[in-house]
Structures are given as structure tokens and as C-alpha cells.
Amino acid sequence: GILCERCGATSIKMDFLPLGDVRTDPIINPDCLSDHVHTFYGANKMRPETTYQDLRDADGNSGNVMENKSLYWHPTVYKVENGIYKKAEIYFASAYYIWTTGQAKAFPDGFKMVAGFDGIKEARAIFECVGCGSDEEDGCEFDSFPEQACDELEVSMAFPTCWDGVSIDSEDHMSHVSYDIEGGRFDGDCPNSHPEKIPEVQLFFRILPYQGGRHVFSDGTSYFHADYFSGWNSDELQFVLDNCENYSDAPSPDAWCENFLTFRDAPKVFGEDDNIVQKLQNFQPDPFDTSTITDELVENTSQLPRIACTGTLKPESGPTAPTSPTTPVPTPTPPVIACTGTLKPESGPTAPTSPTPPVPTPTPPVPTTNILLLGDSMASFMGNTLESFCSDVKVENAGIGGTTADQWAEANAEIISECAVRSFDVVYISVGGNDLLLSDCSISSAALVEKIESAVENIVLNVAPGASTYVLTGYCMPHAPEDESSGCSEPSAFNALSVAFSTMQSNGIEVEGSGSTIEIIDSINVCGGSSFSFSNEMYFQDPIHLNSKGYCKVFTQETVQNALSCSDSGDVLDCNTIDFEIYGLESNCALGTRPSPTPPVPTPTPPVPTPTPPVPTIPTAPVSAPTTDTSCSDSTLRFRTMNGLGTKVVWRDCTWVNNKPYRCNNEGIISHCPVTCNGCDTCQDSEARFKLVKDGRRIARNCDWVATKKTAIRCGYEGVAETCRDTCDACTEEDEGRDNNIFE
Numbered sequence: 001g002i003l004c005e006r007c008g009a010t011s012i013k014m015d016f017l018p019l020g021d022v023r024t025d026p027i028i029n030p031d032c033l034s035d036h037v038h039t040f041y042g043a044n045k046m047r048p049e050t051t052y053q054d055l056r057d058a059d060g061n062s063g064n065v066m067e068n069k070s071l072y073w074h075p076t077v078y079k080v081e082n083g084i085y086k087k088a089e090i091y092f093a094s095a096y097y098i099w100t101t102g103q104a105k106a107f108p109d110g111f112k113m114v115a116g117f118d119g120i121k122e123a124r125a126i127f128e129c130v131g132c133g134s135d136e137e138d139g140c141e142f143d144s145f146p147e148q149a150c151d152e153l154e155v156s157m158a159f160p161t162c163w164d165g166v167s168i169d170s171e172d173h174m175s176h177v178s179y180d181i182e183g184g185r186f187d188g189d190c191p192n193s194h195p196e197k198i199p200e201v202q203l204f205f206r207i208l209p210y211q212g213g214r215h216v217f218s219d220g221t222s223y224f225h226a227d228y229f230s231g232w233n234s235d236e237l238q239f240v241l242d243n244c245e246n247y248s249d250a251p252s253p254d255a256w257c258e259n260f261l262t263f264r265d266a267p268k269v270f271g272e273d274d275n276i277v278q279k280l281q282n283f284q285p286d287p288f289d290t291s292t293i294t295d296e297l298v299e300n301t302s303q304l305p306r307i308a309c310t311g312t313l314k315p316e317s318g319p320t321a322p323t324s325p326t327t328p329v330p331t332p333t334p335p336v337i338a339c340t341g342t343l344k345p346e347s348g349p350t351a352p353t354s355p356t357p358p359v360p361t362p363t364p365p366v367p368t369t370n371i372l373l374l375g376d377s378m379a380s381f382m383g384n385t386l387e388s389f390c391s392d393v394k395v396e397n398a399g400i401g402g403t404t405a406d407q408w409a410e411a412n413a414e415i416i417s418e419c420a421v422r423s424f425d426v427v428y429i430s431v432g433g434n435d436l437l438l439s440d441c442s443i444s445s446a447a448l449v450e451k452i453e454s455a456v457e458n459i460v461l462n463v464a465p466g467a468s469t470y471v472l473t474g475y476c477m478p479h480a481p482e483d484e485s486s487g488c489s490e491p492s493a494f495n496a497l498s499v500a501f502s503t504m505q506s507n508g509i510e511v512e513g514s515g516s517t518i519e520i521i522d523s524i525n526v527c528g529g530s531s532f533s534f535s536n537e538m539y540f541q542d543p544i545h546l547n548s549k550g551y552c553k554v555f556t557q558e559t560v561q562n563a564l565s566c567s568d569s570g571d572v573l574d575c576n577t578i579d580f581e582i583y584g585l586e587s588n589c590a591l592g593t594r595p596s597p598t599p600p601v602p603t604p605t606p607p608v609p610t611p612t613p614p615v616p617t618i619p620t621a622p623v624s625a626p627t628t629d630t631s632c633s634d635s636t637l638r639f640r641t642m643n644g645l646g647t648k649v650v651w652r653d654c655t656w657v658n659n660k661p662y663r664c665n666n667e668g669i670i671s672h673c674p675v676t677c678n679g680c681d682t683c684q685d686s687e688a689r690f691k692l693v694k695d696g697r698r699i700a701r702n703c704d705w706v707a708t709k710k711t712a713i714r715c716g717y718e719g720v721a722e723t724c725r726d727t728c729d730a731c732t733e734e735d736e737g738r739d740n741n742i743f744e
Contacts, residue, residue, distance in 0.1 A: 009187070011098040011248040011255045012240075015265075016041035016063040017280045018090045021076045021298055022290040023305050026050040027112045027173050027227050032309035036218040037298045038073040039205075041093050043231050044285045045071060047293055047316060052110035055231030060285025063095075066262040066506065069231030070095075072203055074224065075217035076298070077145075077155075087299050088215060091152070091208040092277050096251040098186040099199040099241055105163065106238035107198060107230040112169045113177050115159045116225030119143070122179035125157040125224040129210065144222030149212030156251070157224045159201040162190035173227075199241065201228055202251050218304055239532060243492055247651065254689065254700075259445055259496045260531075266503040267446025270689055270702060292317065369393045369565045370421050372464055375408065375430030377401035378475060381545050384584025386428075388548075389555040389573065390566035396421050398590040404438065405431040405451035409458045416464060419589035426564050427467045431455045433475050433544075436497050439666070440487035442641070445499035447667060452500060453509055456518065460511040467516060471563045473554055474501040474522045477529030479536060480543040495531050498524040519563035526553045538576070548582050549575050632680035634673045635723040639688035640700065641666055651691060672723070683731035686723045693718060703727050 018039050025034035030048050040046050043058035055069045072095060077088040116123040125143070131151030132140040140146070146153070160177040170176035177198075180188030186200035203226050216222060244257035254270045256263065265279040290298075293314055296305045305311060371386065371393050373379040379399025386395050396419045408431050416422070432452045436443055452472075460470055475497060481489040488494070501522040509518045527550055529535030539550030546554070552575035554560065634654040641652055654673035657663045664670050664677035668688035674680045685703040692701060694717055703724035706714045715721045715728035725731055 009098075009247055010101050010245050010257070011096055011250065011252050012244070012257045012261070013251065013253060013255055014063055014065045014068055014095045014097075015276055015280060016072070016093045016095070017277070017284055018093070019044060019062050019285075020046060020288040020290050021087060022046050022293050023296060023298065023311065024048045024293060025073070025227065026071070026229060027114060027169070029308050033294060033296075033305075033311045033313050035308040036220075036306055037076040037304060038218070038227075039076045039090060040071060040073045041095075042071040043069045044288060046288060046290070048313065049316065050229070052229075052231065055229065056233075058231075062280070062284055064263055064265045064280060064283075066264055066502070067232065067236055068095075068261075071229040071231060072226065074203065074205070074226040075219050077205075077207065078216055078218060078304070079211065080214045080216060083302050085299075085301055085304055088207050091206040092280060093203065093205040094251075096202040096204070097199040098202065098248075098250070099197070100187050101245040102242050103197055104199050104241045105165075105196045106234040106241055107232060108168050109230070109232075109234050110168050111230040112173060112228065113159060114173045114225065114227045115177075116157045116223065117174075119223045122160075122183055123157045123224075126155070127222075127224075128154045128156070130154060145215035146210075147212055147214070150210050151208070153207045153210035154204060155206075155224055156202055156204040157226060159203070159226070159228060160194075161186050161188070161198055161200045162194035163196040163198045164194050165196040203228075204251065219306075220304075252700075259499055260492075262499055262502045262506065264503075264506055266499075266507070267444075267449050269446075369426060369567075370424045371395050371426045371428060371564060372416065372419070372421075372424040372467070373397040373399050373428045373430075374416075374459060374464065375399050375428075376403050376434050377545060378430035378433060379428060380588060380590075381541075381582065381585070382551055383582050384587060385548055385551055385582045386555055386564075387584075388580065389552055390561065390564050392567040393564070394421065395584070396424070397584065397588050399430065399588070400590050402434060403431075404434045405448075405455040406435065408455040408463070409451070411458065411463050413463055413465075415591050416589065418591055424464060424467045426469045426471060427459065427464045428471050428473075428564070429456060429459055430472070430475075432497060432500065436494065437482075437488060441493035441496070442487055442666065443496060444667075445496040445503065448496055448500035449503055452504065456509055457511050460514045460516055460518070465514070469517045469519060469563060469565070471519045471560070472501070472504075472521070473557075473560055474498070474520075474524060476527035476539065476546065476550060476554065477524050477531075477533075477535045478544045479527070479529070479534050479540045482543045491529065491532060491534055494524070498522055498531060519559075521557065521559050521563070523554050523557070523560075526557065548578060548580055551582070552578055632674055632725070633722050634675045635686055635690065635719060637690040637692055637719040637723050639668065639672045639686070639690045641669070641688075683726050685726045690719075690723055692720055 018041060021037055021039050023033045023037045024046055025038060026045075026048055028034060030050075032048060034048070042061060042063050043055040044060035044062070045054050045058050050071070055071055058069060061069060072093070077090070078085040079088050080086075116125060119125065127142040127145060129140045129142070129146055129148065129150035129152075132146075132148060140150070160179045162178045162180055164176050167176035176194075178191055178194040181191050182188035190197055217224070240257055240260045244260045246252075246255045246257065248255040256268050258266065258268050264283050265276070294312060295314075296311055298305065369392060371390070373382060373386070373395060376399065380397065380401045382399070383397060384395045387393055396416075398416045398419055408429075432448055435448060435451050456470065456472070460467075477491060477494060477498075483489070501520060501524075505520040505522055509520065511518065524530070527535035527539040527546070539546060539553055541547040552573055555564070556573055556575060636653070638651040638653050654676050657669055657673045658676045664673070664679075668686065670677040670679040671684050672686040672688040672690070674684070687703075689700055689702045692699060706720060706724045707727045711727065715724065715730075721728040721730045
């Protein structure tokens with residue numbers, strides 16, 4: 001799509017594989033079979049009587065966004081050959097939501113609508129053939145299924161964007177919504193009858209390859225109509241609509257709001273459609289058995305089933321019927337075992353006067369679990385206090401305040417060489433928090449996932465190998481920002497960290513060859529905060545560091561207790577009333593290292609320490625003066641990055657980087673601003689997504705697009721040659737001899 005220049009225009013791309021094809025329609029025919037066969041995507045429900053709660057409780061989802069439990073469906077596509085209807089295989093589908101940030105209402109719980117009947121023009125249904133032999137770069141567009149074959153057929157339509165503000169449905173399933181008065185635009189003015197603006201939903205499906213010939217929908221037409229049944233929690237969706245912003249006013253393949261939603265195929269990457277199906281297949285639900293609904297034949301048939309409320313709808317399976325009571329089988333008598341049972345004393349004068357008292361059986365000692373703490377100040381400032389929340393454990397703390405995931409990804413076993421115990425059952429790992437803070441909360445959740453996973457892999461293989469379990473709990477939402485003027489001043493700035501842990505919790509982490517279990521728990525809500533609000537101050541010793549009450553809240557979670565193999569002592573701690581302070585800070589065993597400044601050893605009288613973690617030393621690309629070599633120069637094109645809050649995409653230039661050199665560490669920036677970031681290496685293309693002007697329009701592209709075709713023409717667009725130096729052959733012999741190490 002073409003990215004707009006107005007602030008506030010935003011879109012999200014969510015991808016799906018088909019769930020199945022069956023003659024049902026939960027909106028139009030909730031009590032019987034529908035008029036024609038439909039193809040479904042989303043929550044794993046296709047019965048006609050499906051409810052909103054069914055969507056929320058569905059076992060599985062064919063989509064890639066965990067929070068989106070909605071259901072989408074359209075008439076099934078058939079290719080007709082020699083009078084036989086054969087289903088056309090759908091490659092994958094996408095739902096794009098498009099809106100103006102802060103100006104759209106979330107769909108209320110259970111909201112329903114249908115659109116596109118009779119080819120209504122506002123629905124903007126398009127059948128686009130990609131690779132059809134046309135000179136047009138974007139392919140050939142049709143208003144119905146084309147006869148000609150092409151590499152891919154992409155079919156799309158748009159739902160209405162205005163709502164009456166009252167009804168979640170209407171008798172015809174359309175009159176409670178309306179297109180805008182400007183003819184169908186997400187930001188057009190709404191009519192007075194439907195004053196509330198809702199996100200525009202554009203539904204796309206793709207057939208790859210498209211073989212051409214006669215194709216029809218299951219209703220016998222070429223009109224693309226579709227149904228939408230919202231399964232969102234409306235409060236969650238409203239937060240996204242109010243806060244995410246990525247400057248995309250059209251369906252963009254690279255717009256996700258990934259800091260606000262949990263993508264099951266994270267990390268998201270630009271231009272990922274080439275392998276999206278493979279990624280989606282990793283988390284598909286079990287195939288839906290449509291024979292539990294009806295036995296109708298919907299494939300390879302000379303006549304498709306039609307006419308609503310005809311045919312046999314099987315009843316939904318209920319609870320298993322009770323069975324007749326079974327005659328109990330007698331329990332066999334156990335075999336006699338020597339020296340067991342009760343032997344009565346012999347009667348008579350020689351009998352003993354009293355039985356010999358039994359020898360008590362000693363209770364075997366509960367084995368001690370050895371736990372090693374590694375990572376940043378979440379670990380180091382805990383001291384040995386975990387021993388108060390986890391029974392029968394021995395803790396060694398080798399955490400180092402202020403460290404990042406990147407640093408732990410490079411550490412080795414020497415760091416724990418001074419610990420008294422060298423063999424551990426469980427290793428607790430806390431990394432990622434400083435990576436977020438040092439980026440001024442601008443790092444993406446995908447980048448955090450990559451950093452944290454690299455640190456975990458290195459710890460498992462090289463720092464503390466051999467443990468049966470490695471545990472990450474994430475972090476509580478802070479109770480306040482450390483610096484009101486920083487990019488981390490709002491709760492939403494910390495969402496990337498929570499999304500990263502939720503993503504890893506969903507996808508799991510496997511370290512090949514280790515045989516260990518890696519447990520991941522997201523604790524952002526544990527201390528009273530959420531993605532919308534800061535935590536309760538009572539659990540913190542300063543804005544971000546926990547006190548003993550806070551550590552209690554994190555480590556008494558049932559999932560954490562189980563992961564750490566804590567013994568069940570039977571005691572239930574009230575974390576709000578505990579009165580002891582953190583202890584064991586002085587026994588940190590990390591090699592020659594203490595948090596700086598070292599937190600004082602707490603005693604009953606002094607206040608709880610409030611250590612400030614240091615800013616760790618990390619490789620930072622230094623600022624250098626511009627060179628006179630024109631072949632290596634900063635790009636003049638604006639590039640895509642995240643704002644300071646990590647809540648939206650912004651477009652910056654290299655001057656913005658020069659003001660704060662640490663920004664060179666953001667993904668793709670060194671290659672885009674090589675002079676500013678001292679990155680004049682061996683003739684490199686920019687790795688960033690940038691904006692250029694083409695035919696008077698400002699569009700977002702990258703160097704892969706330049707290299708795909710018409711390279712000579714595209715390199716001629718203003719600023720492209722200096723941005724894509726390798727692709728555009730803009731290098732000199734001097735370039736080829738440069739040292740590739742930018743940090744020396």
C-alpha cells in the first residue's frame with residue numbers, strides 16, 4: 001500500500017490459513033444450514049449456532065494474533081471444469097484493520113456485520129492478478145474472476161466504517177453499519193444516522209498459482225461478499241486503536257502494531273509474505289471435522305448444495321450420556337508378605353506382659369534444590385531472599401545489575417567460578433529489561449525476543465549448562481518512570497517487553513542439544529499494574545526495583561513455584577504483610593563483580609536500599625565527521641524506526657541519529673547512516689525501510705524492491721543510489737578495501 005504523510009493513519013495486517021469449508025453462516029442462518037458453502041478463518045468454530053462466548057473459548061485459531069478471536073468467512077471459490085466444481089485452494093488470507101489513531105471505536109463484544117452483496121461499489125472489491133504480463137508493476141485489476149492465468153490472484157474487499165453506536169447486529173445484518181458519505185474510506189465523514197467511526201476491515205484472500213479458466217463463488221456469482229463476527233475483547237482492541245500509530249492509510253504488508261498485540265509468528269519482518277504460510281502452519285488447530293455439522297459433499301461435485309435451511313444439520317455433540325452402573329470387581333487379596341501384619345502374643349504365664357513398641361520409621365530428608373540466579377538487577381538485588389519464598393532450596397546469586405541480554409549472550413562459565421555450588425538444578429534468568437531502558441523504550445518486541453533468546457541459549461550452553469530447568473519470569477510493570485522526560489514515561493512504553501515475554505511463552509524456546517526445559521512466565525500484571533497502568537508503589541523500593549513484597553508477588557505465583565521446584569510447605573504467604581527486608585546481597589558470587597553502586601546490606605533499622613543500576617558498557621557506534629568520499633554517504637531519505645515510547649512507527653533522517661549516537665544501535669540505522677555511525681564498510685545497501693518520491697507520490701520501499709526489477713530506473717529516483725549503494729553499483733575501488741569492523 002501507499003503510506004500517507006498524515007499523522008495518525010494506522011493499519012494492522014493479520015494473517016490466517018483457512019479453517020475449512022462448510023454450508024453454515026453463524027450470522028445469517030444461526031439455526032440451520034445456510035444458502036451456500038463458506039470458507040472460514042480465525043477462531044476454530046464453524047457451527048451455525050456459534051456465539052461470542054464460543055469464539056472467546058475456542059480451542060485454537062488459524063490466525064497469527066493471539067488477542068484476535070474473531071471469525072471471518074466468505075463464499076467458497078470453485079473452479080468449474082467439465083461441469084465439475086473443484087475447490088480452489090486458498091494460499092492464505094489477511095484481515096487489515098485501518099483507522100485514524102484515537103478516532104475509532106472498538107467493535108463491541110459480539111459485533112456482527114456482512115458486506116459486499118450485489119457488487120456494491122463502496123466495498124471496493126478487486127480481483128488483482130500478479131504477474132499477468134502487464135507493463136503495470138502492480139499487476140492487472142478486474143472486477144470478477146479473470147479467465148487468464150497469473151502467478152497469484154489476490155481478491156479483496158472493504159467492510160463499512162460507520163456504526164449507529166447502539167446495535168451489535170440488525171435484522172438484515174447491514175443496516176446498523178454504513179459506508180462513509182465520501183464513498184468508502186476509513187477516514188471519510190460518517191452520516192448522521194451512523195455517527196461512530198469504526199476501523200475499516202479489509203479482507204484479502206490469495207490463490208497461488210491462479211490457473212485461470214472459469215471460477216465462481218459458491219453462490220454462483222463473482223460478487224465478493226463476506227461476514228465478520230468480532231471475537232475481540234473490546235477494551236483490549238480499544239487500547240490498540242487509541243495508541244498504535246504507524247502511518248499506514250492503506251493495507252500495508254509491513255504494518256502490525258507488534259508492540260500492542262501478541263503475534264504467534266513473531267518476530268515480524270519486512271517482506272515476509274514469501275514464507276508466511278510456513279510460519280502460520282506451525283500453530284494451526286487440528287483440522288476441523290465438518291462431518292460433525294453435515295455430511296454434504298462440497299468438493300468434486302456436479303451440483304453444489306444450495307438453499308438455506310435445507311439439508312441435514314447434525315446436532316452439536318453434548319456431554320457423554322451416562323452409562324449403566326458396572327458391577328464392581330472384587331479387589332483381589334494381596335499376597336502375604338513375611339513379617340507384616342499383627343502377631344498376637346502367646347497366652348499363658350510365659351507370654352510377654354506388653355508388646356514391644358514399634359520402631360518409628362525415620363522421615364527421609366527433602367532433597368535441596370540448588371538454584372542459580374543470573375541476569376540483571378531483578379536477580380542481583382534479590383540477594384538470597386528467594387529462599388524465603390521457595391522451600392527447601394539453596395540459592396547462589398550471580399546476577400549483575402545493569403547488564404543487558406547482549407552481554408549475557410557473550411558471557412562464559414568463568415562468571416560463576418567463585419560460586420560455592422557449581423552444579424545447579426534450576427537456573428533463574430532475568431534479561432531484557434535494560435535492553436528496553438537503554439533504547440529509551442524504542443526497541444521492538446521482535447528485537448527483544450531475539451536478544452533474550454540469544455542470551456538464554458548462551459547461558460544454557462556456556463555459562464551454566466546442565467540444569468534441568470531454566471526459568472524466566474519477566475518483570476512487573478514499574479510503579480513510576482525513572483525519568484519523566486525519557487521515552488519510558490508511560491506504561492505503554494513497556495509493552496514491548498511484555499509482548500516479548502508473551503510471544504516467547506506462546507512459542508517456547510528450545511536450545512538444541514541441551515535437553516533442558518525452559519519455562520517462561522510474563523509477570524507484568526503481578527504487582528498491580530498492566531499494559532495500561534503502572535504498578536502499586538508498595539511493591540517497589542524505587543520506580544523499577546522490587547522490594548521484598550514485590551519479589552514475594554513474583555515468586556509465589558503457582559507457575560513460578562512449580563518451575564523452580566519449590567517444595568509445598570503448606571504455608572500461604574500474604575505478600576502485603578511480610579515485614580522482612582531483602583537479605584544476602586553481600587554474598588553475590590559473580591566473578592569480581594557487584595552492582596555499582598553496591599546496594600547496602602539491609603538491617604532491620606535502615607530504610608530499604610534504592611540502588612540505581614549502572615548504564616552498562618555496550619558497543620556503541622561512535623559519531624564521526626563526514627568524509628569527503630561521496631560513494632559512502634548518509635542517505636538523504638527518511639527511514640522507518642520506532643518513537644521513544646515504542647508505541648508507533650516514525651520516519652527520521654540521519655540528522656536525528658547524529659544528535660544521539662546510541663541511536664546507531666537501532667536496527668538498520670548503521671547501514672542507512674554509515675558516515676554518522678562510522679559504518680562505511682564494504683559497499684553496503686541500507687537495511688532500513690525508507691521513503692522515496694515516485695510519480696509525485698511518496699512511498700515506502702527498501703533496497704530489495706530496488707533490486708527486484710527495473711533496477712536502473714529505480715536507482716534513478718532521488719536519493720536511492722546513495723541509499724542502495726551495492727544494488728545501484730554506486731561503489732568505488734576505495735570502498736572495496738575498507739575494513740568491515742565498524743567498532744574499532
